[in-house]
Amino acid sequence: MQMDELDLAWEEEERPRHRRRASAPARSKKKKGRGGRTFLAFFLSLLVVGGLAFGVYAGIDRIKGLFSAPDYDGGGTGEVVVEVISGQLAADIANTLQEKDVVKSAKAFVEAAKKDERSKKLQPGFYNMRKQMKASAALTLMLDPHSRVVNKVTLAEGLTWQDTFKKLSEATKIPYEDFEAAAKDPKALGVGDVWYTRKDKKERAPGIEGFLFPATYDFPPNVDAVGVLKIIVQRFNQEIEKIGFIDAVQLLNISPFEALVASSIAQVEGLDKDQPGIVRVLYNRVYSGKFPCNCLQVDSTVNYYLRITGKGAKPSTELLQSELHNKNNPYNTHDNPGLPIGPISNPGTSALTAAMGPPKSDYFYFLAIDTAGNTAYAKTYAEFQKLWDQAQKNGVK
Known part of the structure; x- marks a missing residue:
């Protein structure tokens, strides 16, 4: 909607200029009162030019606002826990941060991440963050190992x-x-x-x-x-x-x-x-x-x-x-x-x-044949006994 409104404003500024050029010859033929009208025209021209300049400045400012990423200032306040899930992209993380009000916009965080090579080292897990942080400050905090909530445990195969x-x-x-x-x-x-x-x-x-x-x-x-x-x-x-x-x-x-x-x-x-x-x-x-x-x-x-x-x-x-x-x-x-x-x-x-x-x-028997844990198989008990003797020679208990 903002882009449409800008386009309409520029169209309205253009129309009066075309009308003035079309009527200029007719006005130039009138001699009476030329000086006063000339001064008035000059004064109005200044207003128009000034208005156009202001409009251009405001328009550029509005356009810049459309393409720049909204961002907070400072290091933020309070505490909030944010989770980074394995396989997420920077945009996914950025959206989570915006939802938690850590950053003002996801775009600001993505831009900060693009500028900082360290962002590629961001690890899955939970992070203690603050609300309303500047995007670059939020990234720096996430890269600080002390901000990470460590509740990690590895469960090996075969545990009871x-x-x-x-x-x-x-x-x-x-x-x-x-x-x-x-x-x-x-x-x-x-x-x-x-x-x-x-x-x-x-x-x-x-x-x-x-x-x-x-x-x-x-x-x-x-x-x-x-x-x-x-x-x-x-x-x-x-x-x-x-x-x-x-x-x-x-x-x-x-x-x-x-x-x-x-x-x-x-x-x-x-x-x-x-x-x-x-x-x-x-x-x-x-x-x-x-x-x-x-x-x-x-x-x-x-x-x-x-x-x-x-x-x-x-x-x-x-x-x-x-x-x-x-x-x-x-x-x-x-x-x-x-x-x-x-x-x-x-x-x-x-x-x-x-x-x-x-x-x-057709195997009905198996056993560890060596201390490395490799398995051997047998079809009969007699074959199994031979393998067992070999396993004992190999140090299996």
């Missing part, structure tokens, strides 16, 4: 819920017990109904294990335990959707929860490259009907129970028979058929992907 809560508590200063209380209702945290059924009709563990997706998180300030766990479960849901986990495992005639259990075992049993082969052995043992009692017979599930009950994990060679065959252990896979009642770790993308479509094979 207990290990996860410990790391979260250390990073956020939220009591460990708060996380335990928040985890009692996984559905309220975002765990969907699809994860609450099993095709094998076995009992299902009710906890949060398996849904605490391993990644690096930067939590907002003043968040509570529920908020933290919701963010982590949301990240799990996003990853599951991204890789198409649910649809893929259902094509295998396996429930998503059972596949999650299998991936959690593969996560702690082998390297990323070996996880598909490990999952295939698990599926062969449980679903083929060709393995004794359809039992997994893996020590990692026994060790998981020892960990969550405060006893600590052991090397396989040190596990007691009473621990391997403990009837009170719901994760006893040496005697109980099928997959255990729940995940034994929180698997990452590699292990989740492995459970979606492991390569077909």
Whole structure:
């Protein structure tokens, strides 16, 4: 609308000048009263020229206002927290700053960022900012490491819920017990109904294990335990959707929860490259009907129970028979058929992907063949024994 008004103003200034030129010859023929009229014309001309000059000045000033970015002066006041999300462009950040009234216009911040090469080093996270700052001052503050709210924690693949809560508590200063209380209702945290059924009709563990997706998180300030766990479960849901986990495992005639259990075992049993082969052995043992009692017979599930009950994990060679065959252990896979009642770790993308479509094979055994963790496979127990002897020679315990 301002540009239209400027155009109209310039048109109105032009019309009188054309009319004066057209009538000039007629006036020049009149002799009477020439001096007074000449003075009057001269005076009016001064007014017109002055008015035109003022109009030009005002017009230029208005045009400059249209193309310059509105900006605050000074360093701002008060406090406001601003989040920079991974993958955002300068314009996205600028819009957020304008919405929070940190800068007067997004354009001013974008222009400041273009002039400062350091803006390329701006990191995702939360920043303590002030309201109504000059755009260049806002950028400088965001580039100051001390302005960043650090609530960052990296959750590695294969952690248990207990290990996860410990790391979260250390990073956020939220009591460990708060996380335990928040985890009692996984559905309220975002765990969907699809994860609450099993095709094998076995009992299902009710906890949060398996849904605490391993990644690096930067939590907002003043968040509570529920908020933290919701963010982590949301990240799990996003990853599951991204890789198409649910649809893929259902094509295998396996429930998503059972596949999650299998991936959690593969996560702690082998390297990323070996996880598909490990999952295939698990599926062969449980679903083929060709393995004794359809039992997994893996020590990692026994060790998981020892960990969550405060006893600590052991090397396989040190596990007691009473621990391997403990009837009170719901994760006893040496005697109980099928997959255990729940995940034994929180698997990452590699292990989740492995459970979606492991390569077909006739293997029923796997083991770490060396101290680097590489996995070897066998079809029969006799072959497995030979591999075990080799593994011991390689220093595997």
